[in-house]
Amino acid sequence: MRLLSRLQSWLRAAFGRARLEDEMDAELRFHLENFAEDLVRTDVPRAEALRRARLEFGALERAKEECREQRGVRLLETLLQDLRYGVRSLRKNPGFTAVAVLTLALGIGSTAAVFSVVNAVLLKPLPYPEPARIVTPWWAWPVNDMGDEFPWGQRDFFAFRRQARTFQSLGAFKSDSFILTGSGDPLRLDGIRASAGFFLALGVQPLFGRTFDQEEEEPGHELEVVVSHQLWLDRFGGDPGVLGRSINLNGFSYSIIGVMPDGFVFPRGEEMPFILGFPRQAQLWVPLPTPLNPAGPQDLAVVGRLKNGASAAQAFAELQVFGKGVEAQYPQAVGYYTPVLKPLVSQITGDTRRPLLLLLGAVAVVLLVACSNVANLLLARSLLRNKEFTLRGALGASRGRLLRQLLVENLVLALGGGLLGTLLAWAGVHFAKTFGPSNLPRLQEVNLDLRVFFFVLVAAIATGILFGLPPAFAATRESLVESLRERSQAAGYSARLRNSLLVSQVALALVLVVAAGLLVRTFYSLLATDAGFNPTRVFTFQLTLPSGKYSDVDVMARLYHNVLQHLQSTPGVQHVGFASTVPLGGAPDGTAIRIPDHPVTSAKDAAPFANYLFATPGYFAAVGTPLLRGRDFTDSDTQDSAHVTIITTTMAQKYWPGQDPIGKQVGVGAVRWPLRTIVGIVADTKHASLSEKSSPEMYVPYTQNEIKVWPSMQTMQVALRTTQEPASLLSLIRQALNSVDPDLPLAKPATLASLVDDSVVQPRFSMLLLASFGAIALLLASIGMYGVISYSVARRTREVGIRMALGAAPLQVLRMVLGQGARLVGVGLAIGLLASFGVSRLMTSFLYGVRATDPLTYASVCLLLTFVVLLACYLPARRATRVDPTIALREE
């Protein structure tokens, strides 16, 4: 109640000032006139009565001022006054204002840009209803160091879905590729096979039409397809009449039942385990086929929506009970059924959290350097304004009043910086979207929303106070008497403050530049790493067979043989071959293996394990992987001949250390499959990223696929080593494919070199960002050093003059000034080095081929920093040597 009336009177004071003034005048006039009239009634002459009324009332203006003060007008008014004064004084110093606002804009802008990415990727809720209830259950990998996302088998999934009590909906899904034929060139589409419950668990509605919206599969819906918004636009021209239309996928006729809204592409490849091979963007969804092979491979990802009120812990407990049950039923499964339950949001952001937080930390350091720089500028400026403050103090301004006015001025600066910084952030976000790594999840959702604006506002105000307060204290600290005395020594506090600000800038810049340096080293050691192949003039593409036409692996193998022969006879092709995955074409499948020389122990860490890839004769020559020992596959390796395999160096060293593995035997998984004889050893190649640690790998001739159902041979990756620019061969290659079967799509054509480039986009992006932050910090620190040394040279003109008059050589003066700078740099470097040792330890997981304490990086960064900063000192130092003693001494 009282609060309300106070607020009302404040509002009135703020917005109805003119009216209030009028009312106050009228009220006081009424008082005086009535008083005078009462006097007239006691026979005082009118003029005399008015005079006496005024006299008795006392100082009218003072009463008015007190009235205004009582109403709370004063606070706002002085604030406005400070604001006007601040703007005016900043306008009078355009140079200072420009430098300060620009520095702040750099700091605030880059922080806001990084924050907007963090906001979109980590903070914004997922675009699904009640996203907190959506989880992805996995099993822990049975082998150590392989992550915690082992997929589900079909039997387990359907068994669990039948009995689950804590889940409202559960959907399984896996990736598959589809060939769209029937109109124009065959087109390969990346799709998802999803069980009923998949869309229900996510809670998404189609743009129109319907999805597979039952909780359980119903017969008769196997040939239905839901298409993505993008595919709908690209292939069907955004025609709303597309529902019910039939399209030919993999040789089967599917009917379109729904179109998803724009932006729905779940799951994205980068959000899911590598090993499941999900596409970057799903283009269509079809039902998971039923009836299911009960003992099918473990290749399903699962998404579930918890029941309202069920907690993740309850769901985890239920999964645990289920896993125990499976292990009790199948003794060989013991150790393979430890559940892992991830909230969908951490599934999606996954590994991007740490790099983003690293960038946010780095950019916060830039902001700190910017603040400290502006604080130094202000400090120098406030010393120049000393006389002004002294005068205002003498006229009765309290220290609090002066402080407030300085703070308002600094806030004006900070808000100006924030405004310009927002523009910079906008440009930065645009830049990141255009050039940023396309595998950063949710990058396209980045924009400057309200939360980012709020962040900028808070950052601006916080920096305004942070950089404004210390100089304001310093400026108002000196007492009246001391200030009036010329050349007072009271500037000691300011000088100490200035030096410590400078030291902190050098230290912070060092930390950033060291971090950037380590990333640069990482990037170059990635490029220099021995990836086990030679990307020069190698063209790759993915060949997917329509599964309707080519269902049997022997038919597939015959087709691949045909394609191989046609491609070999294409002019310009030197070597051709294909494998399940070419270098950097994606992670290969893995399997447990058995080695007769090594009887399996019960401990699960000891279970031998290897990646399993099909390859054709000539594949290693095509990608340039050296065959170290033994022989390559040949056309005479068939189902009927002896079963052979080629293994990698890592596999040889791991399972046959110190022995010659050629002629030794190895088999896949359970006892059913025959053993293979090792006939060759090749170098390790990198499949998922250049920084991956090589795991044991075995290659098997594509003609000897005895398991038949696994791994799928439906998609192979083709590599062609050419004698000319690979891109020029594209049409010839297409012709060769067409002549084998016109329904064969040529998907994801790329050069091996561009696959390498794509794989380093993310480290390159981090490196470039961190390097530019380091450069900004270095620049700011140099400007700061230049300012401080210039100022101290200016203050010491007289001293320098005396020294020179007494015979000091210019070189000695130069050494004196540079020495002052060098001391500050030295202290800054020492502190910065200590901090860097601590910070770089947090970076270990981002580094490759370089240690966090790499002495070369530290030494060269220190040298660079010393050189740049001393260069900034040199300019004012040289000015000092030109001081003319006679002029300097006459000054003052």
Next chain:
Amino acid sequence: MDKQLDLLQGTLDMLILKAVSLGPLHGYGVLLRIRQISKDSLEIQQGSLYPALYRLEHQGWISSEWGESENKRKAKFYRLTAAGKRRLNTEAAKWNRMADVISGILGTTPEEV
């Protein structure tokens, strides 16, 4: 001793509240009313009357509105609000207690100690 008493610090607010509690008054009327009920023994500094009125209004104890005075002129009238009434009561009680205590102290004779 002077005929008129100086106002004790802080009592002006209470007197104004009391004055307007007897009926709405304009500023000049408040002055006259206090003079009248104190039988001219209290003199109020006119310059401090208006800041006090503004302060009381800002705090929500009195409210004001424009009306017509007895001599047909526009004048600003103040009236007591509900909060003001409570305030006046507590202030008066405090004042009375204080006055009792002080007069008790001043009336003490040597024998009583």
